[in-house]
Amino acid sequence: LTVGVVKETRPGERRVALVPKLVERLTKRGLQVVVEPGAGLRAQLADELYEEAGAHLGEARSSDIVLTVTPPAPADIERLKAGTVLIGFLNPLSNVDGVAAMKKAGIRAFAVESIPRISRAQAMDALSSQANVAGYRAVLLAAQRLPKFFPMLTTAAGTVPPAKALILGVGVAGLQALATAKRLGAQATGYDVRPEVAEQVRSVGAQWLDLGIEAAGEGGYARELTDEERAEQQRRLTEAITGFDVVITTALVPGRPAPKLVTAEAVRGMRPGSVIVDMAGETGGNCELTEPGQDTVAHDVTICSPLNLPAEMPVHASELYARNLTELIELIVDSEGRLALDFSDEIVAGACVAGADEEVN
Numbered sequence: 001l002t003v004g005v006v007k008e009t010r011p012g013e014r015r016v017a018l019v020p021k022l023v024e025r026l027t028k029r030g031l032q033v034v035v036e037p038g039a040g041l042r043a044q045l046a047d048e049l050y051e052e053a054g055a056h057l058g059e060a061r062s063s064d065i066v067l068t069v070t071p072p073a074p075a076d077i078e079r080l081k082a083g084t085v086l087i088g089f090l091n092p093l094s095n096v097d098g099v100a101a102m103k104k105a106g107i108r109a110f111a112v113e114s115i116p117r118i119s120r121a122q123a124m125d126a127l128s129s130q131a132n133v134a135g136y137r138a139v140l141l142a143a144q145r146l147p148k149f150f151p152m153l154t155t156a157a158g159t160v161p162p163a164k165a166l167i168l169g170v171g172v173a174g175l176q177a178l179a180t181a182k183r184l185g186a187q188a189t190g191y192d193v194r195p196e197v198a199e200q201v202r203s204v205g206a207q208w209l210d211l212g213i214e215a216a217g218e219g220g221y222a223r224e225l226t227d228e229e230r231a232e233q234q235r236r237l238t239e240a241i242t243g244f245d246v247v248i249t250t251a252l253v254p255g256r257p258a259p260k261l262v263t264a265e266a267v268r269g270m271r272p273g274s275v276i277v278d279m280a281g282e283t284g285g286n287c288e289l290t291e292p293g294q295d296t297v298a299h300d301v302t303i304c305s306p307l308n309l310p311a312e313m314p315v316h317a318s319e320l321y322a323r324n325l326t327e328l329i330e331l332i333v334d335s336e337g338r339l340a341l342d343f344s345d346e347i348v349a350g351a352c353v354a355g356a357d358e359e360v361n
């Protein structure tokens with residue numbers, strides 16, 4: 001079997017789906033790795049590094065298993081042969097047409113977003129590995145935009161108090177953002193509608209903001225708030241937010257538009273020079289004034305909405321992602337290098353978003 005690593009075509013994407021240090025793990029399984037020339041360049045991985053690791057350079061899309069970071073464009077789907085096993089972020093909930101095109105082309109597609117978040121699948125959890133990178137990066141972006149120090153400083157020229165950072169939504173990205181803000185010396189506070197998160201917030205040395213609104217949903221995710229709850233949450237947050245220099249928002253509800261947590265009125269109440277980094281821009285944003293993909297200034301508050309933070313740190317983002325994919329490949333390929341798809345396995349069945357009718361979840 002061949003495993004192809006494509007060069008990403010989405011503008012701004014710098015990650016690559018496999019790194020040289022994992023090539024050997026696949027070749028040891030009897031797989032041949034084919035890398036599209038230049039696939040790793042934007043992640044500082046030259047073609048020669050792949051070749052030295054045992055991969056060949058060539059047309060990756062004609063491989064039996066094709067690895068990608070982002071969903072293929074329609075023209076790229078047409079370049080895949082029927083029967084291809086495609087693995088990557090495929091955005092199945094909103095990329096409905098793309099997934100239908102894959103099915104029509106006879107492709108078996110496995111979306112890493114759909115891998116069930118059970119402990120056995122932790123090493124394959126690409127949502128988590130990339131959210132970790134994004135949470136870290138969001139804090140660096142905030143620190144750069146803030147016209148103040150993050151840490152407390154005591155100097156001969158005076159004492160500077162620490163910046164106050166509020167993280168709204170404490171999943172994987174939010175927890176990393178809290179930890180990073182703490183490491184940079186800010187006073188960090190976390191807020192979520194899942195009460196069990198309070199413990200995790202405290203465990204990284206941050207404070208827990210309790211607004212008295214709970215909305216735990218299924219499978220460890222939050223549920224969408226009712227209109228009443230949302231209005232109450234916005235009112236309470238508008239009050240709480242005035243004391244913070246930095247607000248990082250990460251709140252998501254699977255398959256739904258991002259909940260609006262920060263209203264225009266809340267932004268107006270923030271101190272001049274404050275910074276909001278809205279990590280939910282891709283699904284509309286958590287702040288009413290967010291312009292997805294843009295940096296804007298409103299009421300002297302900078303609102304940043306980066307759309308692909310993991311791509312800004314492609315070296316480690318690619319490395320972690322490649323490990324996630326390698327684990328998944330090892331689940332679907334036997335020790336002799338043959339495809340061994342077991343649809344009674346909830347990971348295989350859960351991840352499959354296009355294929356024969358009986359295979360797709």
Ligand code: NAD
Nearest residue numbers: 117118122128169170171172192193220222250251252259
């Ligand atoms: P996510 O990206 O879906 O959402 C980010 C956070 O936003 C969540 O913590 C959510 O509760 C919060 N949120 C949603 N609506 C909100 C609102 N109106 N107000 C405030 N906060 C709101 O989350 P995620 O990082 O994907 O993590 C989701 C869950 O999955 C967590 O319970 C996490 O521990 C769990 N998880 C499990 C595993 C595993 O067991 N393998 C791996 C990773 C994550």
